[in-house]
Amino acid sequence: MTEDHRPDIELLLLAARPRLTVTEVDQIGELIVRHAADLDWGWLIEQAHLNKVLPLVAQNFLDHHLYPTLPDSRLRFRYEQLFRLVADGNSARNDTLLRELAVILRTFEREGISALVRKGAVVIEEAYGGDRRFRSMNDLDLMFEPEDVARAIAVLETLGYARGKATALRRTIAPLSRSEAVYARLKVPTVTLLRPSTDRFVDYLVVDICLNQFLPDSGYDLPAGGFAHRARPISLCGEPALMFTAEEMVIDLAVHLFKEATTLRFIESGKDLCLSKFLDIAQFVKSSPELSWPTLYERCARYRIAEPVYFALHFTDLLYPGVIPAEVLVPLRPENLEYLNQFGAADKHHGTWSHESFLDRMFDRDRATKAPPSRALV
Incomplete structure (x- = not known):
């Protein structure tokens, strides 16, 4: 299968990295020209989306004017439009999520609860130089000391969050069924809380509280907590927080x-x-x-x-x-x-x-x- 898409995969792996070097930009440009007749741009864009790197690839193509070599200039323009919409939409969505994170962290600080931020928000800050354009975010991932979890959930509920699931119309939150609630308690070491959003790029604001970094029955066990030796303080979105x-x-x-x-x-x-x-x-x-x-x-x-x-x-x-x-x-x-x-x-x-x-x-x-x-x- 990969033989059919070898140039597409090579291009995706080159383009899916922030802050391309001059050499990498030249390599991508040469690849696009050399395989002009072979590159499957539909497949590449689909895979970039499935692999959650389309905003990054789109931003790189925009920054360095890396567009398909196509006989019809109108098609090239359409690709440029697509990349711009994806990149700008992702940046706007991240802005909304990070503004919400600032509110949450500020509230936890006021209540004397130490919140450790995981994955997306802290990765953007630490690994992508704080550039919100390069990485997509789905939710806000937090961890607490075990004794603080109940209080943290109560604080989030005062901010309008609730446990449950999104409804079909994506406007309200429905409670889990009895069987779903029992399954979640026994098999999912995460507490998920949602709040409907009026932002055009965010249907729901989602906070995931990690209770264990592994699933039950996986053969591994790494409970949340232990911040004294596992975490360090940072300022994130202008608010005090912890990261690993x-x-x-x-x-x-x-x-x-x-x-x-x-x-x-x-x-x-x-x-x-x-x-x-x-x-x-x-x-x-x-x-x-x-x-x-x-x-x-x-x-x-x-x-x-x-x-x-x-x-x-x-x-x-x-x-x-x-x-x-x-x-x-x-x-x-x-x-x-x-x-x-x-x-x-x-x-x-x-x-x-x-x-x-x-x-x-x-x-x-x-x-x-x-x-x-x-x-x-x-």
């Missing part, structure tokens, strides 16, 4: 990637493999000179999570060669690497992908059909 230390941040990004890459409900929804997750790791590692690999090894051994972390770093190195130093992977590398092609452990299903390569698997539009359906209720 560099080593814990890599662990968090890596185990989140592993969890979604190997779990049936994420496979079924097509969210299991997203280039954006690998790029987050690559960018954070590049942007974190304070990162101590020996400390990361010690934490992985203490938490017994070397396999999930190796999984994420191994495939990040495959997609973005050279970012993860080769010697870094050696201490984490398990003796048995069969798990790199396996999925479903948290679902009590042990499946193995049949793709010839990881790129075949990553860019397979029909990947979800090659795994059994998920029985998750939420």
Whole structure:
């Protein structure tokens, strides 16, 4: 499959990175000209969207005037319009989410609750230099010390958030059914709260509170909390907050990637493999000179999570060669690497992908059909 789209994949991997160098821009331009007759721009744009890097690719194409070589100049103009709408829409959406995050953090500070910000918002700040154009955000990811979770939920409820699910008309929040609520309590270590939004780019504001970084039955366990040795203070959106230390941040990004890459409900929804997750790791590692690999090894051994972390770093190195130093992977590398092609452990299903390569698997539009359906209720 990848042979049919080799130039498209090469172009996507080159363009899906922030702050392109002069050499990278030249490489992309040469690739577009050399494969003018072969590039499938529809496929490339679809894959960029599915892999949550379309805003980044669009912004790079706009900044460096990298457009398709097409016989009809009107088509080129339409691509430029598309890229501009995507890039500007993503930036506006992020502005809305980060303004809301500022309100939430300010409220927690007033109530004396320490909030740790995970993933999107802090990744934009730390790995993308605070440039909101380059990365898309879906929700606001937070973590609290266990004893603060109930208070944090109560504070969010005073801000209009509620637990439940979006209705079909996407205007209100409906309560979970009894079976859904029981399933969520037993199988989903996240508390999700929603609030309808009037913003044209955001239907719902969503806050996810992480209770454990792994799913039950996954074979791994990393409960929320322990900020005294896992976190450091930062200012985010102009408000005081916490983020993971560099080593814990890599662990968090890596185990989140592993969890979604190997779990049936994420496979079924097509969210299991997203280039954006690998790029987050690559960018954070590049942007974190304070990162101590020996400390990361010690934490992985203490938490017994070397396999999930190796999984994420191994495939990040495959997609973005050279970012993860080769010697870094050696201490984490398990003796048995069969798990790199396996999925479903948290679902009590042990499946193995049949793709010839990881790129075949990553860019397979029909990947979800090659795994059994998920029985998750939420």
